[in-house]
Amino acid sequence: MTQAGPLTLTPSTPLAPASGWLAQIGAFLLLVGVGLLVLPPLLSLAAAALKAGELGAVTIGSLVGLAATTLSLATLATTWAMLLALPLAWLVVRTDLPFRTLCRWLAVIPLAIPSYIGAMSYIALLGPVGSVNTWLSTLIGAPQQWANIYGFWGGVFVLGLFTYPFIFLLVSAALEATNPSVEETARSLGESPLGVFRRVTLPMLRPSILAGGLLAFLYALSDFGSPSLLRVQVFTTAIYHQLNTRFDQAAASLLSLVLVLITIAVLGGQQMLLHRRSYVTITGTARLARPLHLGRWRWPAALLAGAVLGLSVFVPLGVLLAQTGSVGHFLEVVREQGDYIKNSLMVAGLAATLAVILGLLIAFTARHTPPRIDALQSGTIQIGYAIPGTVLGLSLILLYNTYVPWVYGTAGVLVVAYLIRFLTQSVQGVDAALAGINPHLEEAARSLAASPWRVLRRILAPLVRPTLFAVWALVFISAMKELDATLLLRPAGFDTLPVRVYVHTVEAEYTRAAVMALLLIAFTALPWMVVTRLREKKLV
Amino acid sequence: MVVLAGVLFAVVAGLLPASPAASADRLVIYSGRKEKAIKPVVEAFTKQTGIQVDLKVGKTSGLANEIRMEKARPRGDLYISTESGIVEILTKEGLLEPYQSAATKAVPEDFRSAAGTWTGISGRARIILYNKNLVPEKEVPKSIFELTNPKWKGRLAIAGTRERTTLAWATALVAVKGETFARDYLKGLHANDLKILTDNTEVWQGVGRGEFAIGLTNSPNYYLARQNNLPVGVVYPDQDAGGFGTPVNPNVVAVIKGAANPEAARKLIDFLLSPEGQRVLVTQDYEISLIADVNSSEVPPLQSIKRTAVTAQRLADLEEETLKLLTSLNPNW
Numbered sequence: 113m114t115q116a117g118p119l120t121l122t123p124s125t126p127l128a129p130a131s132g133w134l135a136q137i138g139a140f141l142l143l144v145g146v147g148l149l150v151l152p153p154l155l156s157l158a159a160a161a162l163k164a165g166e167l168g169a170v171t172i173g174s175l176v177g178l179a180a181t182t183l184s185l186a187t188l189a190t191t192w193a194m195l196l197a198l199p200l201a202w203l204v205v206r207t208d209l210p211f212r213t214l215c216r217w218l219a220v221i222p223l224a225i226p227s228y229i230g231a232m233s234y235i236a237l238l239g240p241v242g243s244v245n246t247w248l249s250t251l252i253g254a255p256q257q258w259a260n261i262y263g264f265w266g267g268v269f270v271l272g273l274f275t276y277p278f279i280f281l282l283v284s285a286a287l288e289a290t291n292p293s294v295e296e297t298a299r300s301l302g303e304s305p306l307g308v309f310r311r312v313t314l315p316m317l318r319p320s321i322l323a324g325g326l327l328a329f330l331y332a333l334s335d336f337g338s339p340s341l342l343r344v345q346v347f348t349t350a351i352y353h354q355l356n357t358r359f360d361q362a363a364a365s366l367l368s369l370v371l372v373l374i375t376i377a378v379l380g381g382q383q384m385l386l387h388r389r390s391y392v393t394i395t396g397t398a399r400l401a402r403p404l405h406l407g408r409w410r411w412p413a414a415l416l417a418g419a420v421l422g423l424s425v426f427v428p429l430g431v432l433l434a435q436t437g438s439v440g441h442f443l444e445v446v447r448e449q450g451d452y453i454k455n456s457l458m459v460a461g462l463a464a465t466l467a468v469i470l471g472l473l474i475a476f477t478a479r480h481t482p483p484r485i486d487a488l489q490s491g492t493i494q495i496g497y498a499i500p501g502t503v504l505g506l507s508l509i510l511l512y513n514t515y516v517p518w519v520y521g522t523a524g525v526l527v528v529a530y531l532i533r534f535l536t537q538s539v540q541g542v543d544a545a546l547a548g549i550n551p552h553l554e555e556a557a558r559s560l561a562a563s564p565w566r567v568l569r570r571i572l573a574p575l576v577r578p579t580l581f582a583v584w585a586l587v588f589i590s591a592m593k594e595l596d597a598t599l600l601l602r603p604a605g606f607d608t609l610p611v612r613v614y615v616h617t618v619e620a621e622y623t624r625a626a627v628m629a630l631l632l633i634a635f636t637a638l639p640w641m642v643v644t645r646l647r648e649k650k651l652v
Numbered sequence: 653m654v655v656l657a658g659v660l661f662a663v664v665a666g667l668l669p670a671s672p673a674a675s676a677d678r679l680v681i682y683s684g685r686k687e688k689a690i691k692p693v694v695e696a697f698t699k700q701t702g703i704q705v706d707l708k709v710g711k712t713s714g715l716a717n718e719i720r721m722e723k724a725r726p727r728g729d730l731y732i733s734t735e736s737g738i739v740e741i742l743t744k745e746g747l748l749e750p751y752q753s754a755a756t757k758a759v760p761e762d763f764r765s766a767a768g769t770w771t772g773i774s775g776r777a778r779i780i781l782y783n784k785n786l787v788p789e790k791e792v793p794k795s796i797f798e799l800t801n802p803k804w805k806g807r808l809a810i811a812g813t814r815e816r817t818t819l820a821w822a823t824a825l826v827a828v829k830g831e832t833f834a835r836d837y838l839k840g841l842h843a844n845d846l847k848i849l850t851d852n853t854e855v856w857q858g859v860g861r862g863e864f865a866i867g868l869t870n871s872p873n874y875y876l877a878r879q880n881n882l883p884v885g886v887v888y889p890d891q892d893a894g895g896f897g898t899p900v901n902p903n904v905v906a907v908i909k910g911a912a913n914p915e916a917a918r919k920l921i922d923f924l925l926s927p928e929g930q931r932v933l934v935t936q937d938y939e940i941s942l943i944a945d946v947n948s949s950e951v952p953p954l955q956s957i958k959r960t961a962v963t964a965q966r967l968a969d970l971e972e973e974t975l976k977l978l979t980s981l982n983p984n985w
C-alpha cells in the first residue's frame with residue numbers, strides 16, 4: 113500500500129488545448145469518425161419522422177400520456193435502483209461486510225440478466241397464476257389473487273432490480289479510486305460515519321452516481337422487453353405497434369424522435385448537475401481504505417445485502433433453473449448451441465474492446481476541446497443509447513445496405529449497432545473517472561515534454577484502469593444481451609444467444625429457453641468474474 | 653493498451669471467417685413461421701436437393717419491415733409469413749416476385765394471391781379455447797357472438813393486434829358483418845372486460861392455467877396447450893348453416909423480388925407443396941393442410957370446417973379501417 117501524499121480539494125479547471133498538430137489532427141479525425149458512426153442513423157430518423165407530416169395515428173393526447181408514463185416509469189425505476197445500489201456499494205467497498213468479495217461479484221450479475229428474462233421469471237413467480245398465488249391459495253384455501261406483477265409498479269420493480277448494477281459498478285469503482293484519507297480525516301475530526309458519508313463521500317461520488325443513474329434512466333427509457341411483457345404502455349411499445357402492426361415507419365420515427373428529444377432534455381439536466389461543482393484528489397495513488405468496522409451492525413447489513421442480491425440474482429436464476437428440467441436435457445441443449453455462444457462472445461467482445469478504446473480517446477480529447485464541442489460530441493453519443501433497438505436496426509439496414517453493403521452482409525453491422533447503442537457507457541464511465549484526476553498531474557507531465565499520447569498511456573490510462581475494466585465489462589454485458597437490433601441486423605444463419613432465447617420463448621419451448629438464458633447469463637458473467645479475480649490478485 | 657490491441661486482433665481474426673458469406677448457392681429464407689415447424693422441412697429439402705439453406709427466423713411483421721428496408725439490395729430469397737394480409741401489402745409495394753408452382757392449382761383460391769405472388773402452405777383456424785375446469789360441458793359457447801353474454805364478464809382473453817391473426821379475425825368480422833355490427837359486437841366484448849394480451853402464447857397459457865375461462869386464438873394453440881397437460885377444450889365456432897363460420901388464416905410463402913437465388917426459392921415452394929413437404933410441415937405444429945389429399949390425423953381436415961368467406965385482398969383493403977375501429981374502442985389493441 114502506498115502512503116497518500118498531501119491532499120487538497122480543488123475545483124477542476126479546463127485544460128489548455130492540446131498542443132502539436134499531430135494531436136490536433138488525431139482529435140479531429142476522432143470527432144469525424146464518431147460523427148460518421150452516430151449521426152447518420154439520427155439524421156435518417158429525423159428525416160423519416162418529418163415524412164409523417166401530420167401526426168397520423170399519433171394524437172397529441174396519446175403523446176402526452178405516453179410521455180408521462182414513460183418518464184415516471186424511468187424516474188421511479190432509477191430511484192429504486194439508487195436505493196438498491198448505493199448502500200450496497202458503500203458496504204462492499206468500505207466496510208467489513210461478511211462475504212464482501214462474493215457480494216461485490218454477485219451484485220453485477222443482474223446486469224447479465226436481460227430485463228426481459230427478469231420480467232419473465234417474475235411473471236412466473238408473481239403473475240396472476242404464478243407460483244406465489246398458487247402456493248398461497250392452496251395454503252389458505254381460498255383461491256385469490258394475492259400478487260399481480262403486471263402493470264406500472266411491476267415495471268418499476270423489475271427495471272430497478274436489473275439496472276441498479278449500473279450505479280453499483282461505477283460508484284464502487286469510484287469509491288475505490290477516491291482517496292480514503294479525506295474520509296478518515298473527517299472521521300478523526302468527530303464526524304459520525306453517516307455524516308462522513310453524507311458530507312464527504314457523497315459529494316466525491318457525485319459524478320459516478322450521476323453517470324450510473326443516467327445509464328439506468330436511459331436504459332429504462334429505451335427498454336422494450338420488460339414493459340411489453342409487464343403490459344405497461346410506454347414509448348417503445350407504442351413504437352413497436354406502429355412498426356409491426358400498422359407498418360407505419362413515419363409514425364414510429366416520429367415517436368422515436370420524441371423519445372430522443374426527451375433524452376436530450378435529460379442529458380442537458382445531467383450536464384447542469386454535473387458541472388455545478390466538482391472535486392479532484394491531487395495524488396495519483398489511491399490506497400485502499402481501512403474497512404469500517406460495522407460491529408453489531410455487521411449481520412443486519414449482511415441481511416440487507418442478501419435481500420438485494422436475493423431479489424435480483426437468486427430469484428430469477430432459481431426460476432430459470434426450475435424450468436430447465438433434467439441435467440441430461442440441459443447438456444443436450446448446450447451441445448447443440450456451441451456456435452451461438454461463439455457468435456455472441458465474438459461480437460460482444462469486439463464491441464466492448466472498441467468501445468473502451470474509443471471511450472478512452474474521446475474522454476481524453478474531451479478534456480482538451482472547448483466545452484461546447486465536447487458537450488455536442490458526448491451528447492450525440494449518448495443519444496444513440498436512447499434510440500429504441502428496433503428503430504435503430506431498421507435505419508441501419510437502410511443506410512448500411514445502401515452505402516456499405518459489404519459491412520451489412522456480415523456480423524460487423526452488429527458491432528456497429530452495439531457501438532452506437534453502448535459507446536456512451538464507456539465514455540460516461542471513463543469521463544467520470546478522469547474527472548477525479550487533477551489536471552495538474554497531466555500538466556506536470558506535459559511540462560516535462562511528454563506527448564499527449566504518452567500522457568494518456570503512461571499516466572491517465574493506468575490511473576483509471578479499474579474503470580477501464582469496469583466499462584469493458586459494462587459494454588460487453590450490454591452487447592451480449594442486446595436483442596431488438598440484433599434480431600433485425602444479424603446475417604441469416606448468424607444467431608446470438610439472446611436471439612435463441614427469443615426464438616425458443618416465442619415457440620413456447622420454455623425448457624430450451626431457460627437453458628439458453630442460463631447460458632447467456634453464465635457467459636455474460638464469466639469475463640466479469642475473471643476480471644474481479646485478477647484484480648483481487650493485483651494482476652491488473 | 654497492448655493487451656487490448658491483442659484481444660482486438662484475436663477477436664477480429666476470429667470474426668471474419670465466421671460471418672457467412674453472401675454466396676449465390678445458399679438459399680436465404682426469412683421465416684415468420686416457428687423454427688420448430690420450418691426447420692424439419694428445410695432439412696428434408698436440403699437432403700433431397702442438396703441446396704444449402706440459411707434460415708433467419710423472426711416475427712412475421714419484423715421480417716416484412718426488413719424486406720422493405722432491404723429493397724435496394726435484397727438479402728433474402730424466400731419469405732414465409734404467418735398471415736396473408738402482410739404479403740398483400742408487400743405485393744402492393746412491388747416487393748414480391750410472382751411464382752405459380754404446378755401444385756398451386758390444388759390450393760383453394762382464397763389461399764393464394766390473385767397476382768400470383770404468394771401461395772398458402774398450411775392453415776390455422778380461429779377457435780374458442782376454453783378451460784374445462786371453469787366451463788361445464790353444457791355451457792360451452794358454440795358461437796363467438798355468445799361471448800357478449802354477461803355471464804362471461806371478466807373471463808375472456810384475446811391477443812392484441814400485434815398478433816396479425818387477431819387483426820385478420822377482426823377485419824373478417826368488419827368485411828362480412830359490416831362496421832356497425834362489428835363495432836357493437838366488440839363493444840359488447842369490452843363491456844364484458846375482454847382482456848387484451850400481448851400474444852397468443854399468453855392466451856393459451858392464461859386459459860390453460862385458469863386465469864381466463866375462454867380465449868379467442870388459433871387452432872394449433874389448442875394442441876400446444878394439450879401437450880403441456882393443460883385442461884382445455886376447443887370449439888370451431890359458428891359452424892351452423894348460414895353462420896359466420898370461422899376464419900382460416902394461411903401460412904404463406906413468396907419469392908422476394910430481386911432475390912439472389914430465385915431458382916432455389918422456387919424449388920423450395922414446389923417442395924413445400926409436395927405431399928412429402930406438406931406432411932412434414934403440417935404435422936410439426938398441428939396445422940391444417942390446404943391440399944385435399946394430405947391430412948394430419950388429429951386435426952380436422954379443411955373441408956370439415958365452415959370458413960368465413962372473405963378474400964385476402966379484401967382483408968388487406970379493410971385492415972387500416974379495422975385498426976382504427978379497434979384502437980378507438982380500446983388503446984390496448
